[in-house]
Amino acid sequence: MSGDNTEAMRLAALGDLRYCLELAEEMGALERVSGADPHLEIGALYELSLGHEVPPVLLFDDIKGCVPGHRIVTNVRDFPLLNPHRGKGLDEVRAYRAGMKDSAAPIDPEFVADGPVFENRMTNEAVDSEIFPAPQWHEDDGGRYIGTEHLVIMRDPDTGWVNAGTYRVQVHDGKTLGIMIEPGKHGDIIRRKYWARGEACPVAITIGQAPVLSTVGATTVSSGVSELAVAGGRIGRPIQVVEGPVTGLPLPADAEIAFEGVMPPPEEEARTEGPFGEWPGYYASAERPEPVFRVAACYHRDDPIVTAMPPAKPTYPGTYFGTAGTALFRAASLWDELEAAGVPGITGVWKMPGGGSRFIDVVAVKQLHAGHVKMAGLVAVGCSAAAFAGRMTIIVDDDIDITNPAEVMWALATRWDPKTQTDIIDDCRSGNIDPRVPPEKRKARNLTGSRIIIYAVRPYHWKDEFPAVNMVDRDYGEEVRRKWGDILPVLRKEA
Numbered sequence: 001m002s003g004d005n006t007e008a009m010r011l012a013a014l015g016d017l018r019y020c021l022e023l024a025e026e027m028g029a030l031e032r033v034s035g036a037d038p039h040l041e042i043g044a045l046y047e048l049s050l051g052h053e054v055p056p057v058l059l060f061d062d063i064k065g066c067v068p069g070h071r072i073v074t075n076v077r078d079f080p081l082l083n084p085h086r087g088k089g090l091d092e093v094r095a096y097r098a099g100m101k102d103s104a105a106p107i108d109p110e111f112v113a114d115g116p117v118f119e120n121r122m123t124n125e126a127v128d129s130e131i132f133p134a135p136q137w138h139e140d141d142g143g144r145y146i147g148t149e150h151l152v153i154m155r156d157p158d159t160g161w162v163n164a165g166t167y168r169v170q171v172h173d174g175k176t177l178g179i180m181i182e183p184g185k186h187g188d189i190i191r192r193k194y195w196a197r198g199e200a201c202p203v204a205i206t207i208g209q210a211p212v213l214s215t216v217g218a219t220t221v222s223s224g225v226s227e228l229a230v231a232g233g234r235i236g237r238p239i240q241v242v243e244g245p246v247t248g249l250p251l252p253a254d255a256e257i258a259f260e261g262v263m264p265p266p267e268e269e270a271r272t273e274g275p276f277g278e279w280p281g282y283y284a285s286a287e288r289p290e291p292v293f294r295v296a297a298c299y300h301r302d303d304p305i306v307t308a309m310p311p312a313k314p315t316y317p318g319t320y321f322g323t324a325g326t327a328l329f330r331a332a333s334l335w336d337e338l339e340a341a342g343v344p345g346i347t348g349v350w351k352m353p354g355g356g357s358r359f360i361d362v363v364a365v366k367q368l369h370a371g372h373v374k375m376a377g378l379v380a381v382g383c384s385a386a387a388f389a390g391r392m393t394i395i396v397d398d399d400i401d402i403t404n405p406a407e408v409m410w411a412l413a414t415r416w417d418p419k420t421q422t423d424i425i426d427d428c429r430s431g432n433i434d435p436r437v438p439p440e441k442r443k444a445r446n447l448t449g450s451r452i453i454i455y456a457v458r459p460y461h462w463k464d465e466f467p468a469v470n471m472v473d474r475d476y477g478e479e480v481r482r483k484w485g486d487i488l489p490v491l492r493k494e495a
């Protein structure tokens with residue numbers, strides 16, 4: 001298989017869920033599971049699969065109590081073909097940055113007259129969202145969640161901008177779904193514009209879409225830019241969409257399932273949402289009243305596939321960097337935003353395992369002048385890519401291998417004076433899912449917390465006097481390895 005061919009297949013798979021699953025099966029990266037119970041068992045199987053850094057795609061069929069043929073698939077975006085740079089350290093982050101640069105030229109979606117999503121239609125009284133499998137993922141979850149890898153699509157009433165974000169979707173009943181959107185996310189800003197006019201917000205949800213759409217739906221794209229266009233840019237061709245008959249919103253034409261309807265203002269209708277096991281590893285958002293989504297119409301393909309990627313505690317090998325390595329996308333965005341803010345000398349951006357995709361940022365800087373690391377730290381805390389649910393920002397010198405947690409801790413252990421090389425900043429943006437937001441602040445809807453910036457660097461003004469590092473010179477080490485490697489097995493890299 002030539003390199004060009006592989007790249008063509010990767011792009012095709014990113015743009016087409018069913019083709020992607022076929023390839024995953026051919027390549028031995030997919031496991032079929034028949035007869036599992038959507039009440040906890042599918043959730044447990046999924047979570048156990050995260051014991052592997054790269055878990056297999058799990059395709060659940062003949063799900064207990066569900067229509068045969070109505071399927072659930074998890075771990076799609078872990079399929080190695082889609083991530084040729086997975087596990088390659090900073091090169092993975094660099095590859096995402098390069099990919100995101102392509103998306104500087106987003107390609108607008110293309111409207112088509114019809115699509116597989118319309119193979120089956122239910123409207124008004126006939127709508128029944130309970131015909132699709134919706135697992136109870138964890139024991140203490142407050143209900144069944146159909147939306148954990150999906151798009152919530154809305155149009156800004158002022159500008160026409162179409163946003164598509166992944167915000168969890170609970171099944172209340174056949175005609176009512178619950179959507180939990182954190183304050184300040186694009187979907188929240190848009191819905192509040194309709195509510196301010198006394199209108200219900202038109203909403204579409206699609207479940208089971210091209211993997212590239214799942215990725216962009218869960219990552220920060222600038223306000224005013226449509227995720228549908230960014231996804232098109234990433235695969236080099238427009239995403240084909242059909243116009244939703246009820247809302248006029250664009251629906252990916254090959255989506256497995258689509259819902260259309262409205263989200264009335266919470267004063268008109270709200271229902272208890274959650275609790276739901278969240279990615280930080282807790283039930284922090286507990287249960288609260290949230291707006292509802294009244295389903296007016298539902299469309300689906302024959303034998304629809306519910307894509308799912310529920311959150312899991314960030315201490316499994318499969319979630320060290322968030323689900324499907326989301327953290328490394330976020331590291332790439334942070335790197336871009338640091339450079340966009342004009343901070344020079346950034347040589348790497350990474351996330352510490354344990355912090356999932358957000359909490360702990362690590363930035364490597366080649367120090368060029370006094371005050372340089374302060375610029376990096378303050379921008380990293382304040383910029384859009386890292387502001388939500390940050391906790392610690394660790395700045396290190398460029399000789400530190402930031403992909404190695406021991407190297408980062410060594411920088412803290414040896415170059416950081418806690419008293420003089422730390423900033424603590426109050427009142428930074430957080431969300432319902434942050435377990436450290438105290439009850440009284442939650443009640444006041446003050447979803448904020450403090451941040452620590454740790455400058456674990458040689459102090460700039462005496463960096464040349466800083467004790468030299470005690471370590472064999474890298475080039476000399478390689479020379480010695482070459483000379484002695486044949487005789488001493490211990491010197492072989494794979495050993």
Ligand SMILES: Cc1cc2nc3c(=O)[nH]c(=O)nc-3n(C[C@H](O)[C@H](O)[C@H](O)COP(=O)(O)O)c2cc1C
Nearest residue numbers: 165166167168180181182185186187218219220309
């Ligand atoms: C599996 C998964 C579930 C998510 N669930 C939620 C959620 O319930 N609410 C939320 O506000 N963000 C959630 N997010 C994060 C958003 O998808 C992410 O912030 C995205 O950038 C939102 O789109 P927006 O930037 O257009 O607002 C989730 C992400 C993933 C990967």
Ligand SMILES: [Mn+2]
Nearest residue numbers: 163164186221
């Ligand atoms: Mn957005």
